[in-house]
Amino acid sequence: MARIKPQTLLLQSKKKKGPSRISFATIILYTLVIGLILLSLVATFRRWSRRSAEEKGYGLKNIEVQSSEKDSKKYDLPGYAVLSTSKGDITVELSKDTAPGIVDKFLDLCQKGGFKSMPFQQVIKNYLIRASNSQGAGTAESLMSEGKLRTQLVPRSKHEAFMLGTSKRRQDDKSFELIITTASLHDFADKLIMFGRVVEGENIIKEIEGMETDEHYRPNSPISILTVTLKHEI
Structure with a gap:
């Protein structure tokens, strides 16, 4: 059985214990995923804010329409x-x-x-x-x-x-x-x-x-x- 040289054993030991490197492609992939998540959250927030504002405006619009309809009925009567x-x-x-x-x-x-x-x-x-x-x-x-x-x-x-x-x-x-x-x-x-x-x-x-x-x-x-x-x- 062949004997392994001490230098070779040392190199093999360093390779096993050292941390594995993250590839550049993986970093880009993670960055894109995080960016998409952030964009989704921003879009959801904007949509919710717009809906809330529209509901408030719709309520005011209904009041104005009812008021104008009431006034118009008065003037729609035969003159x-x-x-x-x-x-x-x-x-x-x-x-x-x-x-x-x-x-x-x-x-x-x-x-x-x-x-x-x-x-x-x-x-x-x-x-x-x-x-x-x-x-x-x-x-x-x-x-x-x-x-x-x-x-x-x-x-x-x-x-x-x-x-x-x-x-x-x-x-x-x-x-x-x-x-x-x-x-x-x-x-x-x-x-x-x-x-x-x-x-x-x-x-x-x-x-x-x-x-x-x-x-x-x-x-x-x-x-x-x-x-x-x-x-x-x-």
């Missing part, structure tokens, strides 16, 4: 009403901003046919005409007597001619009054709510105003509102 009478048509522009509650009530009654065949109960020359389903003198005659008294006392602001209003006394389906002024009236803010102005049909109002009446200002010949048609534009 005009055509009162078809026995004498002809009277077109009124509704005051949706100044009297929204009364306009809503008026529109609701129109859709229910609340003004169909409503008679003009009183015609007071150079003052107003009044249509109502209720019998009796109603608001018009009392307004006229109060108006004379107020004129004698202190000059006050006035309602313009050819304005559409109603009484403040009662606002139910059976007693809703329609009052159209035919001249400037002294302020009756405590009695009347004006919610529209006549834009077409002043000649029809004048024709109604010229009708003969009895001592209670009731027309001698029957005249009424046949139908009311709602419109967005004229």
Whole structure:
């Protein structure tokens, strides 16, 4: 058996005990893996942050949309009403901003046919005409007597001619009054709510105003509102 030289044994011992070297390719591979892991974590964080921001923004957007939809509904309501009478048509522009509650009530009654065949109960020359389903003198005659008294006392602001209003006394389906002024009236803010102005049909109002009446200002010949048609534009 051949003997191994001492130098050879020493070299073999160093090779076994020394640490193994990591190749350059392995270092590159580990670096790439660590880089990919870091990029993945960064991308995940960005995606999570973006989603959180979008959810918050979506909530605000929903609030804005709901608010705008609510506002738009207000202005999507019909802005005009055509009162078809026995004498002809009277077109009124509704005051949706100044009297929204009364306009809503008026529109609701129109859709229910609340003004169909409503008679003009009183015609007071150079003052107003009044249509109502209720019998009796109603608001018009009392307004006229109060108006004379107020004129004698202190000059006050006035309602313009050819304005559409109603009484403040009662606002139910059976007693809703329609009052159209035919001249400037002294302020009756405590009695009347004006919610529209006549834009077409002043000649029809004048024709109604010229009708003969009895001592209670009731027309001698029957005249009424046949139908009311709602419109967005004229």
